Ligand SMILES: NC(=O)c1ccc[n+]([C@@H]2O[C@H](COP(=O)([O-])OP(=O)(O)OC[C@H]3O[C@@H](n4cnc5c(N)ncnc54)[C@H](O)[C@@H]3O)[C@@H](O)[C@H]2O)c1
């Protein structure tokens with residue numbers, strides 16, 4: 169189906185991500201909906217990006233010959249002339265994620281990529297590189313859209329809003345609600361494309377409050393009853409690592425206590441930290457599992473393309489979540505479609521009885537001016553208390569980064585529901601500081 173839409177240039181920042189080959193597949197699948205003239209692959213690590221370059225080049229030469237393809241480690245080449253930045257850096261890479269996930273376990277604290285003390289340390293790292301990226305992009309253009317996956321999205325989104333308050337072309341994304349809705353669709357045996365949700369919270373700290381389809385059929389009570397009586401499995405359970413399968417099942421545990429709404433998988437770290445710590449292996453955490461599964465599989469497929477000039481016998485990778493969401497968001501902006509997504513937006517009264525400056529995660533639409541959240545209304549005391557505490561942690565973390573303020577960092581960690589104890593907060597903060605000198609400094 170030829171749509172003759174305006175063509176764009178995109179820059180993939182963090183192109184050494186093991187998720188990028190599948191993102192390229194999504195771009196190929198959606199070339200009529202979101203056509204491109206040029207794709208710039210940018211990373212600071214040429215060796216890592218190089219592991220996938222032969223594949224990226226071959227699959228695009230085969231299925232997207234009209235697109236110009238550039239690989240670079242030069243920030244200026246990456247950002248000087250581009251319509252969209254698809255940003256997915258892992259600042260400090262797996263090496264630092266390993267510290268994020270392992271060091272807290274020494275103190276009986278949750279070790280996780282985006283939540284708890286690991287999320288604090290990761291947020292401090294990401295804000296530095298993200299600030300540098302935005303400044304570089306904006307030194308060339310105020311019009312380039314920055315679509316960002318770089319985590320922890322909660323800290324990055326709030327920090328960039330504080331650092332660039334007038335920049336209206338930065339949009340932070342999370343694929344978790346989109347991914348969970350795919351799993352809900354499979355459970356309910358309905359097409360995901362027709363499903364719509366209502367949701368509220370902060371990033372990786374929220375709840376589904378409704379689920380219905382475009383024909384007006386409501387599925388929320390049916391889904392909630394299912395999840396109270398059956399193990400929750402992801403739509404792609406057969407492809408997921410054990411730690412993710414365990415994560416999904418803990419949603420059932422949460423709902424044995426609180427079943428008004430359906431929680432994101434990430435809330436478990438704040439409700440069952442001790443159990444999760446007990447089940448954690450301080451020598452082998454999610455980063456190791458991801459390296460030995462997703463990364464290993466992707467690098468193996470990409471390795472098949474080295475020296476080849478056809479894709480014969482080589483699978484084209486795609487991803488029904490990460491890459492698909494990013495491209496659909498870019499499409500909705502580029503052509504002002506106002507499609508519905510779960511979006512990260514400034515509260516500003518969407519939840520009237522919650523902090524107006526918080527970045528909340530709610531249902532909404534995306535068009536040429538970015539994301540607009542649907543009005544949600546007041547939230548009950550239980551959720552308000554949880555979110556105000558979490559927002560205070562997020563806000564103090566951003567302050568600690570901007571002001572290089574040790575005391576605010578300690579306050580942030582002490583507030584975090586997975587830490588609480590100031591002795592442990594100080595111990596983990598000092599440990600993280602000792603390994604983070606290349607990324608952040610506190611005075
Ligand atoms: N928001 C979401 O819901 C969501 C979903 C999935 C992944 N992510 C995030 O996306 C990012 C990528 O994760 P992954 O596992 O796919 O990637 P990865 O760890 O496989 O690779 C990340 C790449 O980023 C590069 N990088 C680091 N600093 C950079 C910088 N300053 N400029 C350019 N590139 C830089 C690294 O060299 C590496 O090649 C992470 O932050 C991850 O947490 C977010």
Ligand SMILES: O=P(O)(O)OC[C@H]1O[C@H](O[C@H]2[C@H](O)[C@@H](O)[C@@H](O)O[C@@H]2CO)[C@H](O)[C@@H](O)[C@@H]1O
Nearest residue numbers: 281282319342343344347348402454458489490
């Ligand atoms: O542990 P990882 O590196 O495999 O994934 C961490 C990310 O997990 C979430 O995204 C998941 C998504 O929720 C899941 O269903 C599947 O589709 O993979 C996605 C990653 O592409 C979460 O939203 C991200 O913030 C995490 O970084």
Ligand SMILES: [Mn+2]
Nearest residue numbers: 321342343344
């Ligand atoms: Mn996410």
